[in-house]
Amino acid sequence: MQATIPIAASASQPPTLILPSPASHFSQRAQRLEQLAQGHALGDFLQFMAALARAQHAALQQLAPPGLPDAASLERARAHGMPPLAAQSLPRDAAWHSALHWMLDALAPTTNAASAALLAELRALPAERLEAMAARILDTDLSGPDARYYPLLAAALQVYWVKLVTSLPLPTYAPLDVHNICPACGCLPLGSVIGAHADVSGLRYAQCALCGTQWNVTRASCLACGAGEDRVGYHSIEGSKGPMQAESCDECHSYFKLLRRDQDASADLTADDLASLTLDMLLDDAGFARGGPNLLFVPGES
Ligand SMILES: [Zn+2]
Ligand SMILES: [Zn+2]
Structure with missing residues (x-):
């Protein structure tokens, strides 16, 4: 289970922010991916992503x-309503390169020849090249000739950012005025979850694509532009009993995945997103553009 840590001191108030639990964040994702891979058209891909999540764990x-940033920087971020660990500007510790190399080692025995070649290429890349690619990923610019490397690099960056956000005391974090970026690292939400945790079954939380932090958002509002209930529509795959839906906006024509974890407590936003690419095709056909990046998936590069 994820740790629920309320920012508000009152027991009667729902938490405004839920940090990822280092003990279960990636292992739960791996379990869910293994479950989703059974009988799935993209079973091999989902099995590989399960192995990747185990390596992340x-x-x-x-x-x-x-x-970590010093006390003065943290206070400045708080005073200005900025995320304290802003992914685009925080100097990165080379520790994330170690995380990447450990993961490549862990994945090596499970891969086919094509993936093994990719892992070997990545292992040989110089640190400056890794940093340049990390800057693009953290800017959510997932295109370009190096895009085939991005999912594995993003996986290492996720490990590093989960470590970072869970290394600071909870009162460091405060809700931001804007609802469409992560209050811990400033990255975009992958989508949102209803029933993020057993204690908050009816509430909706946006979930960061990078560090996995979840923050409370209004139900039935667009995560991109904030448009309200009357502009928001819901989509699911016909005949699907899965907990994944898409929430589209008639105002800005974007859509975000919405996970009904209240309907299936084993579901995981990242895993269920990867297993519901058919839903993305449906929304694309209907003229909506995806609003929430899944850093582990670059279209055309799976
Ligand atoms: Zn974040
Ligand atoms: Zn919108």
Whole structure:
């Protein structure tokens, strides 16, 4: 289970923010991917992503405490309503390269020849090249000639950011005025979850694509532009009993995945997103553009 840590001190108030639990964040995702892979048209891909999530879990357990911003920077972020660990500007510790290399080692025995070649290429890349690609990923610019490397790099960056956000005391974080970026790292939400945790079954939380932090958002509102209930529509695959839906906006023509975890507590937003690419095709055909990045998936590069 995820740790529920309320920012508000009152027991009667729902938490405004839920941090990822280092013990289960990636292992739960791996379990769900294995479950979804059974009988799925993309079963091999989902099995590989399960192995990747297991490698992320192992790397996170090994990662040493990273360098953190000093008290003055944290106070400045708080005073200005900025995320304290802003992914686009925070200097990165080379620790994430170690996380990447551990993950490549862990994945090596499970891969086919094509993936093995990709892992070997990645292992040989110089640090500056890794940093340049990390900057693009953290800017959610997932296109370009290096895009085939991005999912594995993004997986290592996720490990590093989960470590970072869970290394600071909870009162460091405060809800932001804007609802469409992560209050911990400033990255975009992958989508949102209803029933993120057993204690908050009816509430909706946006979930960060990078660090997995979840923050409370109004139900039935567009995560991109904030348009209200009357502009929002819901879509699911006909005949599907799965917990994944898409929430589209007639105002800005974007859509985000919406996970009904209240209907299936084993579901995981990242895993269920990867297993519901048919829903993305449906929304694309209907003229909506995807609003929430899944950093582990670059279209055309699976
Ligand atoms: Zn985040
Ligand atoms: Zn909108």
